[in-house]
Amino acid sequence: MPQGDVNAASTDNTTLQNQIQSAIKTEPTLTNDAIVVTVTDSAIDLSGTAASKKERQTARRIAQSYANNRKVxxxxxVSGTGSTTSPESTHPDSTTPHNPEDKSNSNQQNPSSQTP
Incomplete structure (x- = not known):
């Protein structure tokens, strides 16, 4: 009989894992994230990557909504490619060494300093 209980618990864990994984994948804000869910009798483990802290929190909230007595x-x-736009900041870094941009910034500062 204990083996039957173990198999039932294993099936329940697998079912729950699939439900949480499905909920995360269908959440519009998490579609580009790679989050993996693992469920045991006492815990729900989340791993993988999210683009932002907000997306990480969303995944955690989804898992907690299924947790019952399990620890999440x-x-x-957090990869930082979501809300922080790291790849876009790389391109402006390539353009900042150009002298025309530096001169325009200094010209903008001079008139404002002359105004007061």
Whole structure:
């Protein structure tokens, strides 16, 4: 009989894992994230990557809504490609060494300093 209980618990864990994973994948704000859900009898483990802290929190909230008496453990890494726009900031870094941009910035500062 204990083996039957173990199999039932395993099936329940797998079902719950699939439900949480599906909820995360269908959440519009998490469609570009790679979040993996693992469920045991006592815990729900989240791992993978999210683009922002907000998306990480959303995934955690979804898991917690299914947790009941399970502990939710969050090992999600924030990649920073979502709200922080790191790739876009790389392109402006390439353009900032150009002298015309530096001169325009200094010209904008001089009139404002002369006004007061």
């Amino acid at each position: 453990t969050d090992h999600i890494t």
